[in-house]
Amino acid sequence: MSEVFVITSGKGGVGKTTTTANIGTGLASHSKKVVMVDADIGLRNLDVVMGLENRIVFDLVDVVEGNCRLKQALIRDKTFSNLFLLPTAQTKDKSAVSPEQMRKLCAQLREDFDYILIDCPAGIEQGFKNAIAGADKAIVVTTPEISAVRDADRIIGMIEASELPPPLMILNRIKPEMVLRGDMMTLEDVSEILAIDVLGIVPDDESIIISSNKGEPCVLDSKSLAGQAYRDITRRILGESVPLMDLYKSDGFLNKIKNFFSR
């Protein structure tokens, strides 16, 4: 019944951790039991994005090494009592965990949670192999930049070579005004090049930075456009059919005038 998603990208800095935090919080807001696992050993970040950095006692490596019980390491979210974080270790290296241990951990988490989200480290090395080991499905986050798309292609190839089904894509940080003037690849360009189905699009939005400054995922901010994008993505994961957000409808001076007169 439970599902394990790995959120991956290849390239660093395209928004894996933000995506994990927002989808996790989004699913929890629909009353699902959710745990987010930070698999980026040595570069702990999901805790600060969630605003939970002061509550960490044990971590992922403590759990797999048997220094503590799994439940001792899980940190309950500030807002949702049905949302938990398993933080990663900050001082160990990636070899501290094996794919087999990750599979075992995921199997254990399935007993208590509806959704398990694994925040994958950047790169195609051991950390990536660990992160995908226990997963059922993969989500590839990319941005409409040539380097991010190239790395996403490598990751998609590696996911297809594993036993996972074809991954889904979230195209992050779209700037509609750049797309309109022909200076940014469109969703259609990227999904066609990568030959991948789309789970969602997220506009480039200042509210992402503001929300991570505060440690409160923007999916809960009703005024945030990126928040709306993550609410849509959450509902798609829950099986609803939600059309892709129209990023171009109220953009530009001409449309603003048109909208004004059509009121």
Place this chain on the structure above:
Amino acid sequence: MLGFGKKNQSPSSRDMAVGRLKMVLPADRVDGASQMLEMMKKDMLEVIRKYVEIDENDFDIQICPPSGGNDSPDSRIKADIPIKNVRRRR
């Protein structure tokens, strides 16, 4: 609608990105396929050895990228396998 004033002389940076990715990704994918090629080679050796004698070390297999012209628009697998001896069939 926002088509007026559009310059046609130089391609947009979007088009350049798409074009460059379409050039570089097939090469990347071929590199990633080298592991697959090794597995394919192993399987092929097994099949071919049922019929003819071959030396594993002489077995040459590669994926060639499209040459660009109309002659070979697709990537292709090329295998060069010298036969040592044909087995006598009963």
